[in-house]
Amino acid sequence: MTEYRRLRVALLGAGAVGSQVASLLLEHADELADRAGATLELAGIAVRDIDAPRDVDLPRELFTTDPETLIVGSDIVIELIGGIEPARTHILQAITSGADVVTANKALLATHGAEIFDTADQVGASVYYEAAVAGAIPIIRPLRDSLAGDRVHRIMGIVNGTTNYILDRMDAEGAEFDDVLAEAQALGYAEADPTADVEGYDAAQKAAILASLAFHTAVPLEAVHREGILGIDKAMMDAARHAGYVIKLLAVCERLAGETDASATGEAISVRVYPALVPRTHPLASVHGANNAVFVQAEAAGDLMFYGAGAGGIQTASAVLGDVVSAARRHIAGGVGVGESTRANLPVVAIGRVTTRYQITLEVEDLPGVLATIAGILSDGRVSIATVEQNILTGSDDLAPGAAPGTGVARLVIGTHTAREQDLSETVDRLAASDVVARVVSVLRVEGD
Amino acid sequence: MTEYRRLRVALLGAGAVGSQVASLLLEHADELADRAGATLELAGIAVRDIDAPRDVDLPRELFTTDPETLIVGSDIVIELIGGIEPARTHILQAITSGADVVTANKALLATHGAEIFDTADQVGASVYYEAAVAGAIPIIRPLRDSLAGDRVHRIMGIVNGTTNYILDRMDAEGAEFDDVLAEAQALGYAEADPTADVEGYDAAQKAAILASLAFHTAVPLEAVHREGILGIDKAMMDAARHAGYVIKLLAVCERLAGETDASATGEAISVRVYPALVPRTHPLASVHGANNAVFVQAEAAGDLMFYGAGAGGIQTASAVLGDVVSAARRHIAGGVGVGESTRANLPVVAIGRVTTRYQITLEVEDLPGVLATIAGILSDGRVSIATVEQNILTGSDDLAPGAAPGTGVARLVIGTHTAREQDLSETVDRLAASDVVARVVSVLRVEGD
Structure with missing residues (x-):
């Protein structure tokens, strides 16, 4: 010895x-x-x-x-x-x-x-x-040390095991949120009060820590935009699968160029937690069960992913x-400790200034000219259409509550090009108020494609 | 400033x-x-x-x-x-x-x-x-620092981008090794002299470094068992896919219990590089192109994976x-540097003492009693059969050169339970010498299931 x-x-x-x-x-x-x-x-x-x-x-x-x-x-x-x-x-x-x-x-x-x-x-x-952050997965040290000579552009993390377990089960089994949550609680994967997990509070704390480290900026928790998974239902999961996506609760930390006059470089950052559509081919899509994974895009290193158990004693x-x-x-x-370097101090932008792609699902009257009207609203709102898919729903059980009986109703799934969140959100309000739209079924951001 | x-x-x-x-x-x-x-x-x-x-x-x-x-x-x-x-x-x-x-x-x-x-x-x-090791992927720091309080049991790494590119193309396109290699050379993914990559020398160097670090033991390069991918052909790739596997060149570093009297704990290690069958559901199976990934199993942390670009300036x-x-x-x-801790000094066992599962593909005479003969040879050699699949080949272009014209020939794919490499290798020699075996088509180890 x-x-x-x-x-x-x-x-x-x-x-x-x-x-x-x-x-x-x-x-x-x-x-x-x-x-x-x-x-x-x-x-x-x-x-x-x-x-x-x-x-x-x-x-x-x-x-x-x-x-x-x-x-x-x-x-x-x-x-x-x-x-x-x-x-x-x-x-x-x-x-x-x-x-x-x-x-x-x-x-x-x-x-x-x-x-x-x-x-x-x-x-x-x-x-x-x-x-x-992310339990046993080494992510703090890689960000603080391994990537210290690089520039992180973007982090997408599955950092909450409970919500990933719920979404993964909903995806794999076509189950409803409430049923999976109840089962997760019975198995000990979810707390009796699941608020911190399902409403994204836990993920938001981790996002603030990751962004602070990756961008050398003290990111206050209040600056993290947060949405949970309470609104995600079986129909949205099924539609996502049909379109080649899976819905994941993501913590997104992003460096934005030319966004601000407040820093010398014009750079700012965005930190946000929300459920998003992730292409099935993306490495994050194959993170199953209660596992965590952090996907990092850096200027020199390219794409990296860190995967493992996110929790557990x-x-x-x-x-x-x-x-x-x-x-x-x-x-x-010996020697003194080296503290956190937070010298960049980049401003954090509000969610309204973030740009992503979106998928908007609408139920509309199946009448001539409807698509033109909707395309006009989108175009006026500076939201550019990438793809449109239309399904006739009349007579199905899925008929919108807002549709008059006997009227033809169609479901329209619109994939957008990159749009600014504020433009998108105002446009969705205008769509909802339009005569030809029976119901805005869902609006989901698309990340990782 | x-x-x-x-x-x-x-x-x-x-x-x-x-x-x-x-x-x-x-x-x-x-x-x-x-x-x-x-x-x-x-x-x-x-x-x-x-x-x-x-x-x-x-x-x-x-x-x-x-x-x-x-x-x-x-x-x-x-x-x-x-x-x-x-x-x-x-x-x-x-x-x-x-x-x-x-x-x-x-x-x-x-x-x-x-x-x-x-x-x-x-x-x-x-x-x-x-x-x-593994280019931009942080793996040295996680092993040296993040897992310093844990015990690594096993590492499986795809640590050579060139061979992963070749195997991935063969798998995805059903292409032959030589064609993909020529293309990889034209694209700059493979050297004009590809020996260091395709014969596993590069991966063996990385395996020695990873094992030294993970097991706190100076592992000499000569102690790394090394096999390349030159023997892998389209037929083997197709058969692997059919059986739910993909063939990857793996660097495997493994802690073995009860293997030696040379260390106080009876522990030893094995370090080896060879092409192996990896189940399609394993995270390493979805590492495509020239990417690298290192899968680590630790006592407390459980399964971790580190993924990214393995090379590039x-x-x-x-x-x-x-x-x-x-x-x-x-x-x-200030302070002094902290060197490598190599205090465990575990012995490295020869490949013959390693145990894995195997898949043995044979061409045999399609006669009554053949399977019993083969099962007997395996059983005598302490190799236990887990699965057998038989396909009749007579008349196909795939007829074995060693088979007499006009004879019925069948292909037998045998999956074994865990067996010791030396037992397996002696058993395969006995199979090859047996009258009822026309040809040993391939013997592949199975890792990650």
Whole structure:
């Protein structure tokens, strides 16, 4: 056995991830020491309730209900409590007392990241957070280090496992949203209150973290445009499949050229979360189940994709331990920590200024001249038509509630060229108000083609 | 403009990758300085012939034919000459003179990696080589850092773009190997002498590097079992497709339990490159064209995949620059470099001790009792049959040269359960020698199911 320097590690939180981290730190102590070049001594585990049931058996003497005392004198503090407080206070205490911090806390980083990174910069500490986005998938380190000499143009991420599981099941089985959600809840893939997942809040936090890192810009959570998957139904999934697409909840982080006078280069960024049509041939389309994947387009590197399990206690623990080893190596090597570089500070544009392609599905009166009227509305709105497909629906069960009985009704699926979101949205309002349109069935953005 | 400390960067080589690296260092100087926290001053570019044609225009005054003088006083030396000498001598000079080294030289690392990493360890320098494996895809950093707290069980990599391009075209178009190779050569995807690619030498070098890193063991190139794709023909591709597989050239790095008395844990590793049948549903099956992908299975993280462009001057330059920024950050932060951890030193087993599933295709006499004879030979050889499919071939153009005219000939496709390579190989010899077997058409390993 090599004799290593000992580093004192404090663990805050012993939930699904924390208990796995503690267990791996104890079980793999020798191997971790060889990797880190230091013995990682788990000094204690701060929890609210020492007697709470845990996923794994851990030595009772490690537990404490006093995180402040545990943090004092620690070299590395692992924060796995989650949420804003007391996690924020503990992390700031750890940094100012000279520790490096490892955290998986996406909510905290998305809202108080700047404060935490600034504080770390001032004292030369490092904050590691590979586990905060996409679980075990290494994406923070590739963005921060591997692509540091490149320019990221665009990220499209499937970063929420619950919604990907739901959409994937709806796609594969032609099931309805409510049925799949109920099943996902029964299987533990979805929370009893699924709001954070299905309304895109979780994905929006991760999008803010990814965009901040990729574009060297502090992106506030409020600047992330967010739409969830509550509006996605079986009919939309079926139509998407028919047209060669699959619907995925995407976190899109995009660099826009010539968008602003606020930066020297005219560059701005857009950060948004919404369900979008993804071509079946795109690598993201084959991300199934609760898996995550992050697709990155960079100027020099071209297209990259990172794929794996996006959640799970043991998987996320892997990412946490990788960060712990990095923090330990830095302690051994000496020198100060290198903070986040947020020097580009690009403005974040509102969703209205974003351009994508769209697919608009309408139910219209099946009368002569209808298509000309609709084409006119689109053209007036600066939305250019790429494809049109028409199906006669009269007599089908699918007859629109708004259509007069006995009238011929047709379904029109319009694929647009790239259009500006604001133009598109105003045009859809005008379509909805038009006499010839019975119903706007759906409006979906198309990404990745 | 922030005032940064200046770091002196020496570039050795100005080929496809080197000229792109120089160009990006000059063009993106301000952004790179913001990322690195240091101004990266390109001090010079050492080449053999200053007047050789280059892919990009570079200031003539940067060129020199004297690498030794350029290296002296440099903070970061980028080696992009390739091959063993003089690259090895230059890298050792750079390390001992106090520089950090960035290299894309897979041949050198696969053969002299231990010498280079040991020398760097002694002086506290760092060697970065993200570009040596899978071009722009971040795989070195994820293995070294992100998974440092985990245990890698298995890596399956498509790490040679040329052979993946050839196999993908053969699969998609039903084309013959020679035709696709000729076209790949015309398009510049394959070298005039394609030996290094099609015989698996390039993939074997990358496999040695990946295995060394994943298993913390210095894996000599000679320990890598290597087979190329020269034996793969249209008929094998068609049969694979029919059976739900695609043939890929894989670099497989595997941790084996209970294999040896030489290590405390009984663990050993296997490192091998060969064409294998991959199920169509496996993520590696959808890696098309000249792309690369590395599929990693780790104890805690589960399955991960890293995907992107495996080669190309500009793509590889992205990985080189990421390493340059990392090296610069380390210089600014201070402290010593952290070397490779190769403390596990697991033994590498010979190919004969590896176990996989196999698919054996035979042409046999179509007579009663033949299947029983063959099943007997397999069973005697400790090879257990999972599936058998038989097609009558008599009268077809596909009649085996070894079959007597007028005899009934059948094709037998046998899928085995997991078998030991040595047992399998001896069994195939016995099959080939048997009276009832006209020809052993192919023996392929199955990976990833």
